[in-house]
Amino acid sequence: MKSITANRLKDGEAVWLDARGAWVTDARRAAVFRSDDEAAAMLETVSRQADVVVEPYAIDVTVEAGTMVPVRLRERIRARGPTVRTDLGPQAALAAVAA
Amino acid sequence: MYVYDDFDAAFVKARVAQFRDQVNRRLSGELTEEQFKPLRLMNGVYLQLHGYMLRVAIPYGVLNSAQMRMLAHVARRYDRGYGHFTTRQNIQYNWPKLVEIPDLLDDLARVEMHAIQTSGNCIRNTTADPFAGAAADEFVDPRPYAEIIRQWSSLHPEFSFLPRKFKVAITGATVDRAAIKVHDIGLKALRGADGEVGFEVFVGGGQGRTPMIAKKVRDFLPEEDLLSYLEAILRVYNLHGRRDNKYKARIKILVHETGTEELKAEIEAEWERIREGALKLPKADVARIAAFFAPAGLAERPDAASKLATERASDAGFDAWVSRNVVAHKVEGYGIATISLKAVGEIPGDASAEQMEAVADLAERFGHDDIRVTHEQNLVLPHVGLDDLKAVYDALVEAGLASANAGLISDIIACPGLDYCALANTRSIPIATRIAERFADAERQRLIGDMKIKISGCINACGHHHVGHIGILGVEKKGQEFYQITLGGSAGDETSIGAVAGRGFSEDAVIDAVEGLVDFYLTERRDAGETFLQTYRRLGPEPFKGVLYGAQ
Numbered sequence: 001m002k003s004i005t006a007n008r009l010k011d012g013e014a015v016w017l018d019a020r021g022a023w024v025t026d027a028r029r030a031a032v033f034r035s036d037d038e039a040a041a042m043l044e045t046v047s048r049q050a051d052v053v054v055e056p057y058a059i060d061v062t063v064e065a066g067t068m069v070p071v072r073l074r075e076r077i078r079a080r081g082p083t084v085r086t087d088l089g090p091q092a093a094l095a096a097v098a099a
Numbered sequence: 100m101y102v103y104d105d106f107d108a109a110f111v112k113a114r115v116a117q118f119r120d121q122v123n124r125r126l127s128g129e130l131t132e133e134q135f136k137p138l139r140l141m142n143g144v145y146l147q148l149h150g151y152m153l154r155v156a157i158p159y160g161v162l163n164s165a166q167m168r169m170l171a172h173v174a175r176r177y178d179r180g181y182g183h184f185t186t187r188q189n190i191q192y193n194w195p196k197l198v199e200i201p202d203l204l205d206d207l208a209r210v211e212m213h214a215i216q217t218s219g220n221c222i223r224n225t226t227a228d229p230f231a232g233a234a235a236d237e238f239v240d241p242r243p244y245a246e247i248i249r250q251w252s253s254l255h256p257e258f259s260f261l262p263r264k265f266k267v268a269i270t271g272a273t274v275d276r277a278a279i280k281v282h283d284i285g286l287k288a289l290r291g292a293d294g295e296v297g298f299e300v301f302v303g304g305g306q307g308r309t310p311m312i313a314k315k316v317r318d319f320l321p322e323e324d325l326l327s328y329l330e331a332i333l334r335v336y337n338l339h340g341r342r343d344n345k346y347k348a349r350i351k352i353l354v355h356e357t358g359t360e361e362l363k364a365e366i367e368a369e370w371e372r373i374r375e376g377a378l379k380l381p382k383a384d385v386a387r388i389a390a391f392f393a394p395a396g397l398a399e400r401p402d403a404a405s406k407l408a409t410e411r412a413s414d415a416g417f418d419a420w421v422s423r424n425v426v427a428h429k430v431e432g433y434g435i436a437t438i439s440l441k442a443v444g445e446i447p448g449d450a451s452a453e454q455m456e457a458v459a460d461l462a463e464r465f466g467h468d469d470i471r472v473t474h475e476q477n478l479v480l481p482h483v484g485l486d487d488l489k490a491v492y493d494a495l496v497e498a499g500l501a502s503a504n505a506g507l508i509s510d511i512i513a514c515p516g517l518d519y520c521a522l523a524n525t526r527s528i529p530i531a532t533r534i535a536e537r538f539a540d541a542e543r544q545r546l547i548g549d550m551k552i553k554i555s556g557c558i559n560a561c562g563h564h565h566v567g568h569i570g571i572l573g574v575e576k577k578g579q580e581f582y583q584i585t586l587g588g589s590a591g592d593e594t595s596i597g598a599v600a601g602r603g604f605s606e607d608a609v610i611d612a613v614e615g616l617v618d619f620y621l622t623e624r625r626d627a628g629e630t631f632l633q634t635y636r637r638l639g640p641e642p643f644k645g646v647l648y649g650a651q
């Protein structure tokens with residue numbers, strides 16, 4: 001399974017493509033493509049959005065409890081933020097919600 | 100320190116305006132990322148995992164307090180409250196927004212700072228002995244020469260598209276605190292028989308995936324020939340460096356493949372052609388630049404040493420800090436104070452905006468407005484009166500910057516690794532913090548003595564692992580983080596490249612492995628004066644491998 005990610009051009013934030021084709025900063029809302037072909041086709045489309053995001057690419061993901069979880073550690077860190085500064089990155093907002 | 104002239108100031112301002120225009124054209128879609136990327140890199144803007152990263156040049160690691168305050172302002176206004184001081188004596192910001200970077204650069208320009216040539220295949224910031232102008236063992240202050248090299252290399256049209264990046268380091272002291280032999284060019288300033296300045300020249304050192312120690316090509320290059328000789332080296336490299344393979348493109352590979360003697364002959368031939376030309380350094384110009392680095396005008400402090408002795412006797416924490424973090428100054432009554440950015444549990448090299456401001460205040464009040472960044476990711480106040488050290492220390496305690504661990508096992512170099520870096524295989528910061536925590540006991544650290552642990556999250560070796568007494572390199576295996584240990588590396592004097600000990604360890608196991616090595620050293624050392632590195636060199640790798648992997 002795949003999701004599509006990129007960095008937002010204007011501020012560099014890591015973003016994921018959601019099911020409506022919008023770029024969102026919350027990786028849990030990322031669309032999950034069951035087939036590689038489907039993901040590749042979508043990547044082709046969004047690669048033309050050069051004034052919105054930088055270098056979009058597809059990542060391997062699994063689904064746990066209904067939400068997307070990246071397979072590689074690199075992508076998990078992108079989705080949450082630095083493991084050594086849990087007060088920064090998307091994880092900070094999640095912690096604030098949980099608190 | 101050097102002060103911009105009108106040309107410098109106008110140039111930097113114009114460059115920011117140009118970049119602002121480029122950013123606007125990128126945002127409007129007029130420029131593609133492919134077109135924009137080389138432009139942003141020329142201005143120090145990378146794209147990392149969580150966003151853009153901006154690398155700001157700190158020429159030869161020298162800052163005044165106004166500049167340090169500006170770095171704090173940038174951290175607060177444009178970033179998330181902190182910055183990361185690097186082994187290249189620069190600072191990196193991890194979270195700037197592209198749309199705001201032109202404003203950020205305008206702010207930096209107000210204190211004569213910029214991010215030009217902090218990336219790309221050009222001559223990068225020249226690094227220097229962080230104790231320059233202060234060290235008791237110094238023969239020649241390297242800063243004027245570093246500045247001369249900066250002026251020559253900034254936007255040098257011939258050398259803006261080299262086969263690969265190019266790094267020069269310079270020292271002028273007995274002890275090499277600038278790791279000159281692991282740079283593309285290493286310079287050691289010396290005095291000749293009549294007191295004249297010259298340079299010992301080394302070429303072809305480097306780390307990365309193929310670490311090499313630089314080869315000496317000149318015993319004593321006359322001062323006036325510095326730039327023509329550098330130009331000759333760069334020209335030969337630019338012509339013959341391998342552009343076909345980025346892993347073989349550094350000058351170290353050219354030196355290695357061509358042979359030192361043959362390459363040296365080519366350099367000398369080119370040099371003979373140009374040495375009497377425009378690059379000859381007139382004495383007057385050297386003197387004009389050197390005047391910017393005139394000694395700080397340090398007044399005598401006859402009672403300073405005795406006041407210090409009394410204060411040390413009454414405060415054990417202060418005493419420990421002075422013995423580790425303060426070294427002799429060339430002027431009696433003064434010391435060189437290292438401010439450790441390695442508090443246990445903290446990220447090596449990171450400083451908050453508040454900490455930067457605290458250091459700026461101290462430099463202004465007690466340090467002749469002079470601050471240095473070291474390649475070991477610490478800060479230095481190079482000229483502090485011995486009788487002011489207590490006040491400095493107390494303020495550092497307040498700011499969380501008083502760790503008395505300079506050169507000890509918790510004074511670890513670590514690259515950003517997978518927590519930030521897009522090229523990383525593994526994280527490196529958590530390894531550093533966990534090792535520091537494992538050895539948190541200050542008494543135990545002092546017992547172990549001098550120890551350099553250096554950690555990189557991939558083979559690019561930004562964390563200098565090749566020259567760590569214990570080096571740690573992150574490697575990914577089947578999606579898992581593993582850490583390979585190298586032993587016996589050393590930067591500076593008697594430079595050596597560490598040897599890989601064997602297969603990698605998991606994150607947990609590598610912490611235990613380091614502890615095992617240290618405990619073994621403690622039982623084997625001849626006496627408390629023999630350092631880990633000396634014991635390793637005496638015993639050889641086998642017994643240490645035995646500790647890691649059991650008897651083979």
Ligand code: HEM
Nearest residue numbers: 185186187263305306307308349514515520522559560561
């Ligand atoms: C996070 C973004 C960074 C990127 C993308 C990056 C990239 C690289 C690359 C590709 C190399 C290998 C060059 C070669 O072998 O030709 C390298 C080497 C190096 N980098 Fe970095 N680096 C980064 C951060 C840092 C930091 C934070 C430091 C300082 C702590 C640093 C200091 C160095 C040093 C000292 C070397 C080895 C010396 C040499 O060039 O031989 N880098 N870097």
Ligand code: SF4
Nearest residue numbers: 514520523556557561
């Ligand atoms: S060594 Fe590798 S992981 Fe570490 S900063 Fe350099 S490129 Fe990134």
